[in-house]
Each structure stands twice: as structure tokens, then as C-alpha cells.
Amino acid sequence: AELVRLTTELEQRVRAATEDLRRTQAIQQAEWASVAHDINNALAAAQAVVDDVLLDMAELGVNDEKRTSIERRVVASFRVIGNLIDDMNTVTLLDHARLALEIRAVDAAAVARNVVEQIEAQAQQYGCEVSLSAGDDLPPVAADAWRIERALANLVGNAVKYTRQARRRDRRVDVALSARRDGVVITIADTGLGMDATALALVGQPFTRLASARGTKGMGIGVYLSRGIIEQQGGTLSYASAGPGCGTTVTVWLPGHHPGKEH
Numbered sequence: 001a002e003l004v005r006l007t008t009e010l011e012q013r014v015r016a017a018t019e020d021l022r023r024t025q026a027i028q029q030a031e032w033a034s035v036a037h038d039i040n041n042a043l044a045a046a047q048a049v050v051d052d053v054l055l056d057m058a059e060l061g062v063n064d065e066k067r068t069s070i071e072r073r074v075v076a077s078f079r080v081i082g083n084l085i086d087d088m089n090t091v092t093l094l095d096h097a098r099l100a101l102e103i104r105a106v107d108a109a110a111v112a113r114n115v116v117e118q119i120e121a122q123a124q125q126y127g128c129e130v131s132l133s134a135g136d137d138l139p140p141v142a143a144d145a146w147r148i149e150r151a152l153a154n155l156v157g158n159a160v161k162y163t164r165q166a167r168r169r170d171r172r173v174d175v176a177l178s179a180r181r182d183g184v185v186i187t188i189a190d191t192g193l194g195m196d197a198t199a200l201a202l203v204g205q206p207f208t209r210l211a212s213a214r215g216t217k218g219m220g221i222g223v224y225l226s227r228g229i230i231e232q233q234g235g236t237l238s239y240a241s242a243g244p245g246c247g248t249t250v251t252v253w254l255p256g257h258h259p260g261k262e263h
Contacts, residue, residue, distance in 0.1 A: 046078075047078065050071075050074050054067055054070070054071060057070075086150065087150065087154070087221060087222070087225055088221070090147075090150070090225055090228075090229070091221050091224065091225050091228075094224075094225065094228040094229075094232075099147075099228070099229070099232060101144040101147060101232060101233060102144050103142050103143060103144055103233065104142075104143070104144070104145065104257075105140035105141075105142070105257040105259075106140060106141050106142070106143040106144075106145045106148065106257070107138075107140060108134075108138060108140075108141045108143075108148075108177055108184045108186065108254060109134040109138055109177055111143075111145060111148060111149050111152065112132055112134065112152060112175055112177060112186065113132060114149055115149060115152045115153045115156050115175075116130055116132045116156065116175060118153055119153065119156050119157055119160055122157060122160055122161070123160050123173070126160055126161065126163060126164050126171060127168045127171055128160050128163045128171040128172065128173060129171065129172050129173075130156070130160065130172075130173045130174075130175065131172070131173070131174045131175065132175045132176075133174070133175070133176045133177070134176070134177040134178075135177060135178045135179055137179050138177060138178075138179050138184050139179060139182075139183070139184065139256045139257070140256070140257040141183060141184050141254040141255060141256060141257055142233065142234065142254070142255050142256065142257040142258065143233050143235075143254055143257075144229075144233060147229045147233070148229065148230070148233065148254070150225075150226075150229065151225065151226035151229040151230055151252075152186065152188075152226075152252070154222035154223070154225060154226045155188055155222070155223070155226050155237075155250050155252070156173065156175060156188055157222070158222055158223065159173045159188050159189075159190035159192065159248070159250065160173050160190070161192075162190060162192035162193050162248070163190050163191055163192040164192070165192065165193055166191045166192055166193075170191050171191060171192075172190070172191045173188065173189070173190045173191075174187075174188075174189045174190075175187070175188050176189075180253070181253065182255065182256045183235075183253055183254050183255045183256045184253070184254050184256070185251060185252070185253050186251070186252040186253075186254070187249055187250065187251050187252075188249070188250040188251075188252075189247065189248075189249040189250075190247050190248055190249075191247045192247055192248060193244060193245065193247075193248075194241040194242065194243055194244045194245050194246040194247050194248055195239070195241040195243075195244070195248055196241075196243055196244055199241075200239055200240075200241060203223055203239050223237075230252060230254070233254065233255075234254075234255045235252060235253050235254040235255060236251075236252070236253045237250070237251070237252050238250070238251045239251075
């Protein structure tokens with residue numbers, strides 16, 4: 001009888017703890033949704049102001065090339081903020097195991113090309129050359145195209161950012177895709193700061209900024225987010241470096257697509 005009582009009490013405590021956890025998660029998600037909503041409203045107001053300024057510039061006779069250049073930079077900045085909002089929301093969903101994916105057959109090379117194009121402006125800012133090479137025999141991968149693009153954009157963006165202390169002529173990031181193990185391997189090799197064993201052990205922990213991140217902007221969620229997205233899609237993410245000053249290589253493996261397994 002005592003055992004039954006203890007078992008029943010334990011079950012009740014587990015149920016209560018589970019409900020408390022669910023309530024906490026719901027509150028956290030609601031709070032983040034509210035913050036994201038406020039940020040989006042602020043962005044919309046800022047966009048309206050920018051539109052008015054551009055119209056005023058036209059009336060004042062500012063040439064089209066100058067106005068187009070300004071508009072392009074503003075749009076790019078707004079896109080970065082929008083992506084950051086999406087990334088924070090994704091981190092929240094990952095933390096609560098509620099990230100929904102739409103797995104389909106995806107052309108990994110096409111996704112990589114999109115990412116390199118997105119990173120081009122940032123690479124020019126850092127004086128970094130970004131190259132892309134892809135094998136001709138790449139199979140389609142099983143992935144959520146938009147999510148995997150965000151993951152790769154974070155990884156390539158980080159690689160570009162951390163080349164800043166290399167000599168300008170040596171600043172490179174090489175992105176390469178090849179078929180391997182019934183899937184596709186994507187390597188992102190940079191000539192940046194590199195990492196020691198301690199840093200390699202810490203990379204990817206949420207909101208962690210390594211010593212090599214000094215002088216750069218960010219919240220320390222990019223690798224954590226990328227790893228979560230990639231692993232939830234059945235892939236792997238790993239880092240390797242010969243040490244400080246020797247650059248870093250990121251290796252991503254994504255599983256090949258098999259018809260009938262979409263979800």
C-alpha cells in the first residue's frame with residue numbers, strides 16, 4: 001500500500017512539474033512573440049520614414065543612382081534585422097522542441113549560391129573574397145530549404161566576419177559542396193583567427209561569445225541555431241582548426257533525399 005501511495009504521489013508531482021514547464025514555455029513564447037511584434041511595427045514605421053525621405057530627395061533633385069544606392073543599403077539593413085528576429089524566434093522554438101520543418105528534396109548547391117549572394121555585401125565590407133565550388137553529381141538533400149539557408153547564412157557570415165584580422169590579401173572563405181555518404185557535404189573554410197581546443201569545445205553553446213569574437217557584433221546564437229536546424233534535419237555540423245591564426249573549417253553533412261519521406 002505504501003509503495004502504491006508513493007508511486008501515485010510521484011506521478012502527481014511529475015504531472016505538476018510538466019504542467020509548470022509547459023506554462024513557462026508558453027509564457028516565454030508569448031513574451032517573445034510580443035517583442036517580435038513590437039520590433040516589426042517599429043521597422044514598418046522606419047520604412048515609412050525612409051520612403052518619405054527618398055521621395056523628398058527626388059524632389060530636391062538627388063540623382064537616381066544615389067537614391068538607389070541609399071535605398072539598397074537601407075533594405076539590406078532591414079533584411080538583417082528581419083533575419084535576426086526570425087533567428088531569435090527559431091532559437092525559442094528549438095529550445096522548446098517545437099520547430100516545425102517542411103522536409104523536401106532540395107538543391108544544396110542552389111541554396112549555397114543564394115547564401116553567397118546574400119553575404120556578398122558583408123564580404124566586401126571586410127575585404128574578404130568568397131568562393132563557391134560544387135560537384136556535378138550532387139544528389140538532392142532532404143531539408144527544409146528556408147531553414148537550411150538561414151543555417152548556412154549564419155555559418156558563412158561568421159566565417160567572413162572572423163577573417164577580419166588576417167592580412168587583407170589573405171582574407172578568404174571557400175565554400176565547397178561534394179557528394180558523400182548518401183548525402184552532401186558542405187565545407188566552409190576560412191583564413192581567419194582559428195580556434196584552440198578550449199574554443200572548439202565551447203563553440204555552438206547559446207549566447208556564448210568566444211575570445212575570437214572580440215571586435216565583432218552578435219549575440220552568440222548563430223552556431224547554436226545552425227546546429228539545431230541541421231541536426232533536426234538529420235544532418236551533422238562540426239568545427240575543426242589547427243589552432244589560433246590557422247583558420248577554421250566548418251563541415252556540414254546533409255542526408256540525401258529519398259522519395260516518400262517528406263513531411
